[in-house]
Amino acid sequence: AFIAEGELSEKWSTGDQAGIAIRDQLFSNLFDSYKRENYAENTTVQVGVTLADVIFDKQNDIMDSRVWLQLSWTDNRFAWNEAEFPVSVLRVPAEKIWRPDVFLYNRAKPSLNCYAANALVYPNGKIWWEPACRLQTYCNLTLASAPYDEQTCAMRFGSRTFDGAMMGLELWEQGNSTLADVSYFINQKYRITKNEAIKEEEFYGCYMEPCHTVLFTLGFQRVFEGGPTCANH
Known part of the structure; x- marks a missing residue:
């Protein structure tokens, strides 16, 4: 049957309002007594990296990279019954929840430069957070084989205050791989060799x-724009 535009809008509006009301109640239940400063006991944090681009500061031995960090952990304080609250995922501003103090050990700057991103919270208490970050890490850069220079740099992540019994770290596994995701890497000057x-x-x-x-270790080789030289011909 034909539904008039106004009637369709009203139906959508009613559905939206019901969904908002359910999420409002769920937020209240989860956050009314929640203390962000407290932390989940004996949690395990999965850590992954997706590389987008790199720039090498050869003067200061710094790899300047653009990445997405993948951090996932479970906090049972955020678990809910889907039969009672039919919500499959909540999008929560990350600053409102406890987050593991994972930081870059070999950083060249005092703090991580990450952009605000919502955390995804699931009914089983699983939390997924993927901020976009600019990471500057110390790396022993070399020009010995220029213009075909090869660089090998690492990013080492760990906790500031928790030992492994209180907060264990694991490599994030995606598609049976725990390596850094380089499928989004776009760079006209370097290709990934390691x-x-x-x-x-x-x-x-x-x-x-x-x-x-x-520890994520990546190798890069410069792609010479002029192509291979033919010095012996």
């Missing part, structure tokens, strides 16, 4: 348990 990712455990003086770090 891509490795490992989890490490190390003991530090003030911790009884090992601290976890994840």
